[in-house]
Amino acid sequence: MPKVKLPPELKIFIDPEVFNEKYFPELMTIHEYEVYFGGQGSGKSWFITQKKALQLTIMPGRNMLCLRKQATDCFDSCWGQMKEAISQLKLDQFWRIRESDHRMINILNGNQIYFQGVDKIGNIKSFKPDNGNLTDVWYEEADEEEDVGNMRIIDGRIRDENLATSLIISFNPVHRKHWLKDFIEKEITMADSLVIHSTHWDNKFLSKSYHEKTERLRYTDPYRYQVYCLGKWGVTGQTVFNANIINNRLAILMRKYREHPPERIEFAFERADNGLPKSDSFVPFNYTDGEIYVYERPNPKHPYVLAIDTAGESGEDYYAGQMIDNIDGRQVAVFHSRKDPAICVLQLYGLARYYNDALVVPEINFDGSYVVKTFQSLRYHNIYQRVRPADSYSDGYEQKLGFRTTTETRPRMLQELQDWSQDHIDCINDVATLEEMLTFTRQAKKLKGIWWGAEPGSHDDLVMSLAIALQGRDQQECVEIAERKHLTGVYFPEQLEMMLAEKAVSRHDVMEYKKKHKVFGQGYSYKVKKRVYDHGY
Numbered sequence: 001m002p003k004v005k006l007p008p009e010l011k012i013f014i015d016p017e018v019f020n021e022k023y024f025p026e027l028m029t030i031h032e033y034e035v036y037f038g039g040q041g042s043g044k045s046w047f048i049t050q051k052k053a054l055q056l057t058i059m060p061g062r063n064m065l066c067l068r069k070q071a072t073d074c075f076d077s078c079w080g081q082m083k084e085a086i087s088q089l090k091l092d093q094f095w096r097i098r099e100s101d102h103r104m105i106n107i108l109n110g111n112q113i114y115f116q117g118v119d120k121i122g123n124i125k126s127f128k129p130d131n132g133n134l135t136d137v138w139y140e141e142a143d144e145e146e147d148v149g150n151m152r153i154i155d156g157r158i159r160d161e162n163l164a165t166s167l168i169i170s171f172n173p174v175h176r177k178h179w180l181k182d183f184i185e186k187e188i189t190m191a192d193s194l195v196i197h198s199t200h201w202d203n204k205f206l207s208k209s210y211h212e213k214t215e216r217l218r219y220t221d222p223y224r225y226q227v228y229c230l231g232k233w234g235v236t237g238q239t240v241f242n243a244n245i246i247n248n249r250l251a252i253l254m255r256k257y258r259e260h261p262p263e264r265i266e267f268a269f270e271r272a273d274n275g276l277p278k279s280d281s282f283v284p285f286n287y288t289d290g291e292i293y294v295y296e297r298p299n300p301k302h303p304y305v306l307a308i309d310t311a312g313e314s315g316e317d318y319y320a321g322q323m324i325d326n327i328d329g330r331q332v333a334v335f336h337s338r339k340d341p342a343i344c345v346l347q348l349y350g351l352a353r354y355y356n357d358a359l360v361v362p363e364i365n366f367d368g369s370y371v372v373k374t375f376q377s378l379r380y381h382n383i384y385q386r387v388r389p390a391d392s393y394s395d396g397y398e399q400k401l402g403f404r405t406t407t408e409t410r411p412r413m414l415q416e417l418q419d420w421s422q423d424h425i426d427c428i429n430d431v432a433t434l435e436e437m438l439t440f441t442r443q444a445k446k447l448k449g450i451w452w453g454a455e456p457g458s459h460d461d462l463v464m465s466l467a468i469a470l471q472g473r474d475q476q477e478c479v480e481i482a483e484r485k486h487l488t489g490v491y492f493p494e495q496l497e498m499m500l501a502e503k504a505v506s507r508h509d510v511m512e513y514k515k516k517h518k519v520f521g522q523g524y525s526y527k528v529k530k531r532v533y534d535h536g537y
Contacts, residue, residue, distance in 0.1 A: 118154070
């Protein structure tokens with residue numbers, strides 16, 4: 001790789017080979033906020049010192065403050081790393097290193113690098129460089145900081161009317177309730193920001209034995225592997241699902257999707273004169289921002305199940321849909337969205353039609369009845385049925401549509417999902433589903449005792465919809481279905497019933513045919529045979 005020549009008057013030559021490729025494109029950039037986080041050994045801190053050592057050498061008018069929570073830690077780590085970076089880049093001739101007061105002064109432009117601790121925040125509030133303004137701050141191991149207010153104080157000290165300034169944060173992810181997660185996702189990313197996540201695989205300077213030792217944690221300590229090696233946000237409780245096999249599956253999928261990312265689609269449709277969607281007009285199209293991830297396109301001979309978990313009572317969660325192939329339980333498509341329910345339900349309807357008029361299993365605890373009514377208004381009839389006694393004095397049953405999660409059904413369905421995932425983890429193809437499973441933990445609740453649920457700040461929509469999908473499987477065929485026929489011409493009622501029983505046509509096709517064509521035989525009315533399923537209500 002050719003060397004990159006910087007301003008000739010300084011006679012500085014930079015060899016790209018001394019940098020990790022993950023970071024090198026950002027060597028000369030300055031962003032208002034820069035976040036480097038991920039697993040241990042990823043080389044993030046080393047790159048920060050390389051970058052700032054070079055920039056403060058060739059860019060006049062800059063001053064940098066390096067911070068850690070404790071001043072002694074800052075002197076032990078940041079100071080030593082910055083000295084080593086200056087030496088590695090052969091910039092020693094341009095810097096005067098003052099061990100006495102832990103200060104580095106550039107002899108060409110007067111830029112200075114300072115080192116302090118945040119344990120005495122008052123010193124930060126009153127900090128002022130000897131010359132010029134504070135333009136760059138690096139807070140190393142920012143997860144040690146307990147107060148987001150201190151970070152805002154630090155941010156407020158960085159200012160210059162003429163130069164771009166930068167607040168740099170580096171850390172290994174800790175618990176997902178840490179203020180850093182929201183600070184990054186809800187504040188930093190809204191501004192001019194650079195966020196880089198990295199793992200030990202991004203550091204080409206590590207030895208083979210280090211990589212191997214780190215990867216062994218996948219089997220010996222899955223939680224540590226997830227947080228400290230993969231750089232994922234941690235949890236407090238014990239994971240319900242086997243973190244080891246989930247991490248293994250995630251690693252496989254991550255490698256696969258780097259080369260061949262899943263297809264993303266959305267459904268377009270026409271509306272009738274009355275404004276309602278035309279049920280047979282839904283057409284999928286590829287869309288880079290589509291919220292339906294397709295992992296396997298529909299097989300015309302396969303039966304499918306679509307489970308739907310709605311946004312819940314608060315509306316703060318996601319609409320989630322899990323489409324599984326009912327022959328072997330493979331996850332073939334996933335819908336996940338925070339959009340308006342009216343939009344979500346129509347996309348889910350299109351998805352159900354696309355996968356051979358899949359059996360739809362909507363949870364109806366909150367606004368699931370809206371899903372059922374919308375599907376019915378579009379003349380969709382393949383909806384999961386539950387039953388309940390008609391009254392306390394009769395053995396009769398009243399038919400109900402949709403799945404209801406109760407205090408009785410919830411533990412059982414989650415236990416079944418836990419058992420199923422042990423042996424069928426290869427059936428799960430969605431990264432977001434697997435990551436949500438990692439944050440689904442056993443928690444001690446005062447009123448509920450031991451509770452299986454999402455960690456605070458996490459979601460369970462994908463987990464619950466997958467559990468519901470498994471519950472609905474016994475109401476759908478589990479073998480290949482006969483090739484579908486197009487209903488043209490005139491049929492006797494018995495012919496329609498026979499084709500329906502043989503799965504040669506769908507119930508939707510029959511109902512649509514009856515509305516548009518004459519059926520031989522007087523007084524014929526189409527009836528769906530009722531079956532009794534014990535799935536709670």
